[in-house]
Amino acid sequence: MTTITLGPAGTYSHRAAKAVEDGDIEFAESMTAIVEAVAEGEADRGVVPVENSIEGSVTESLDAFSEYDVAVVEEIITPIRHALLAQGETFELVCSHAQALAQCRGWLDEHYPDVEVEAVASTARGVERAREDPSVAAIGHPENATNGTELELLAEDIQDQSSNATRFVAVAPASERTEAGSKTSFIVYPNADYPGLLLELLEAFADRDINLTRIESRPSGERLGDYVFHIDAAAGLYEERTQKALDDIEELAENGWVRHLGSYDSVTVLN
Numbered sequence: 001m002t003t004i005t006l007g008p009a010g011t012y013s014h015r016a017a018k019a020v021e022d023g024d025i026e027f028a029e030s031m032t033a034i035v036e037a038v039a040e041g042e043a044d045r046g047v048v049p050v051e052n053s054i055e056g057s058v059t060e061s062l063d064a065f066s067e068y069d070v071a072v073v074e075e076i077i078t079p080i081r082h083a084l085l086a087q088g089e090t091f092e093l094v095c096s097h098a099q100a101l102a103q104c105r106g107w108l109d110e111h112y113p114d115v116e117v118e119a120v121a122s123t124a125r126g127v128e129r130a131r132e133d134p135s136v137a138a139i140g141h142p143e144n145a146t147n148g149t150e151l152e153l154l155a156e157d158i159q160d161q162s163s164n165a166t167r168f169v170a171v172a173p174a175s176e177r178t179e180a181g182s183k184t185s186f187i188v189y190p191n192a193d194y195p196g197l198l199l200e201l202l203e204a205f206a207d208r209d210i211n212l213t214r215i216e217s218r219p220s221g222e223r224l225g226d227y228v229f230h231i232d233a234a235a236g237l238y239e240e241r242t243q244k245a246l247d248d249i250e251e252l253a254e255n256g257w258v259r260h261l262g263s264y265d266s267v268t269v270l271n
């Protein structure tokens, strides 16, 4: 089994992938490339972040789920505890993934108000930059201080909320979609706009007592004000009520499309 995730080695995505998948792990540079590799059969599984408790959605992953046909087979929730790593105490630039920089914005403003920040493709890419250049510090998992050239751990637990956590999903080829699982993800493109449309979409679930755990609108890209809705429900497709809700939203989106990513269970991993 080959799993593809965000690289290089040492990213939080890599840690989440190792926690749930056996076998080889390969790396890509973007969430889109990971989802595409799974959709095209180049990898058996992909692990991508979808949502963070401080910064919200990882929109690149959501947009990739609209673009490529894949199944979600597991949800992985993990606490994210960032460290500041560098060759020494004097540096001018902090490099990390945009999500990680945002999760530590307050801490950086307080402790290093004068340093510049630069977003790079992943936290581990930032660590590489810090290894190459003494004027660069990185934000990433503390183990990056010891899993290559030694870096100093200048500070730990620098995320703005101690409860910082990220939700990842494991994706598989669309043929592996299953109806078994306690959660289901839907993507709905109604291709329509009238008063009460969103209410009707939500009623499909509310009328059947299905709790929604998330709803997110993403621009469809077709025209301004036109949206694709990502809806996560705390119910499995094996349940009659979920099938009925799906029938209703398919009817509401008769001019657009509905895709479900399958049903899946959730695990929490501490790493």
Ligand SMILES: O=C(O)C(=O)C[C@]1(C(=O)O)C=C[C@@H](O)C=C1
Binding pocket: 006, 010, 011, 012, 013, 014, 049, 052, 058, 080, 097, 099, 100, 121, 122, 123, 124, 166
């Ligand atoms: O750069 C990494 O280490 C990642 O795995 C990406 C990512 C993200 O995009 O949310 C994952 C978890 C953290 O929230 C910060 C960054």
